[in-house]
Each structure stands twice: as structure tokens, then as C-alpha cells.
Amino acid sequence: MNLKKYTDYGIRVLIFTGMKPKNELASIKEISETFAISKHHLGKIVFELSKLGLVDTVRGRNGGIQLAMPPEEINIGHTVRNLENDAVVVECFDKGTNQCVISPACNLKHVFSEALNAFFQVLDQYTLKDMIVNDKRLRELMGMR
Template identity: 50%
Template sequence: MRLTNYTDYSLRVLMYLAIKKDGELSTILEIAESYNISKNHLMKIIHQLGQLGYIETIRGRNGGIKLAKHPKDINIGEVVSKTEEDFHIVNCFKEGGNYCAISPACKLKHALNEALQAFLNVLYGYTLEELVTNKNELNLLFRLSQN
């Protein structure tokens, strides 16, 4: 199982915002530079995270972005499920996917589906708060002021 960069960056944005002081705003440029990722790609992610209710965007000269929820209320499995385009591990998972000669008797698809569900269940067991319990260390890595 491999997550897309889109989901990876979505999780990174949420982690970055979670280590900021309560109410402190961040900018897309600040986050993009911190992770060395594309500002344009990040703009799409920020837009979707806002639509999903995970972040709040404040427009204007002193605007920026911040978490819209407390980190303990943001479930990682939910974020992954909402930001991943699909979970088609193999082509036969896709509706109308390529027909395989052994499809009628194949047990591989069932095993892979079971593995996918186990993967997601583990992620549903974590909140954003649990991923940033090392705030001081993360702040040092980002060169942010200590909370």
C-alpha cells in the first residue's frame, strides 16, 4: 500500500499546523518552504483541507491558515480516506478493471482487500494529536519558536 503525495502532504500540513501555538496562523509559503514542496501543489491541498473542515483560512494582509479543530478531533484514517483518490491496490479492484483469467476463483483479491482494511484500521486508531506529541523536537526541526 502506498499513499499518494497528495495525502502525504495533507498529513504534513496538518502536523505543521498542529505544532503551532493556539490560534497562530501559518502561510502556504511558510509550509511549502518548511517541507521543500511546491507552493502550487500545496494550494490545492489547503483548499481541500478547508473544504473538509480540517483547517480554517483567513484572508487578507494578516491572513493565513490554522487548524479548524483540535488535533485530538482529527482522525488520521479519516483524513487518508478523504484525501486518497482511490484504494485500487490491483487493477481488478477497479470497477470495469481488466479481467483476469483467474478472477472467478481468485483469492488474492480477497487477501489484498483484507490487508487494505487492516492498514486503514490502524490509521483510524490515530489522531493528529498523537502524531505531534514530540512538538518541541518538531519545532526545532522547523526552527519555530517553542510552544
């Protein structure tokens, strides 16, 4: 399974934001600089994370983002499912393209569907809190105090 960069960056935003002290906001600028990701692209991702109810945004000069709930309530499987929203593993998963000629008789779609379900079952076992357990080292790597 190959996740989109969008999803990868979304998880990074959550990790970075989850590392901030409770009442401290993260800014798109600092996340952008930490991970070398375009601020414009991060803005779209933060907007999506906000729509999903995972982050709260504060507008204005001293604005930024913060987690909308405790890290232990943010499920990684749920987050990835929502950010991917079109997990196309093989062509026959994609309803918008021409179907493979053998699709009506091929079992591959079912095998990949089973594998994709297993992938998400593993992710469902983890929360954001599980991703930020090594907080001292993560802070060092992200240049946080």
C-alpha cells in the same frame, strides 16, 4: 500500501498547522519552504483539507490556515481515507480499468481488501495529537520558534 504524495503532504500540512500556537495562522509559503513542496500543489491540498473540514482558511494579506478543530479530534485514518479516496492496491480494485483475466476466480482481491481494512483500522487508532507529541523536536526540525 503506498500512499500518494498528496496524502503525505496533507498530513504534513496538518502537523505543521497543529504545531502553531492556538491563534497563530500558518501560511502556505512557510509550509512550502519547510517541506520543499510547491506552493501551487500545497494550495490544492489546503483547499481539499478545508473541504474536509480539517482546516479553516483566512484570505488576505495576513491570511493563512489553522486547524478547524483540536488535534485530538482529527483522526488519521479518516484523513488518509479521504485524501486517498481511491485506494487501489491491485488492478482488480480499480473499476475503471480492464479487469485481470483471472479476476472472476481469483481470491487475491479479497486478501488485499482484508489487508487494506486492517491498515485503516490501525490508522483509525490515531489522531493528529498523537503525531505532534514530540513538539519540541518537531519545532526544531521545522524551524519554528
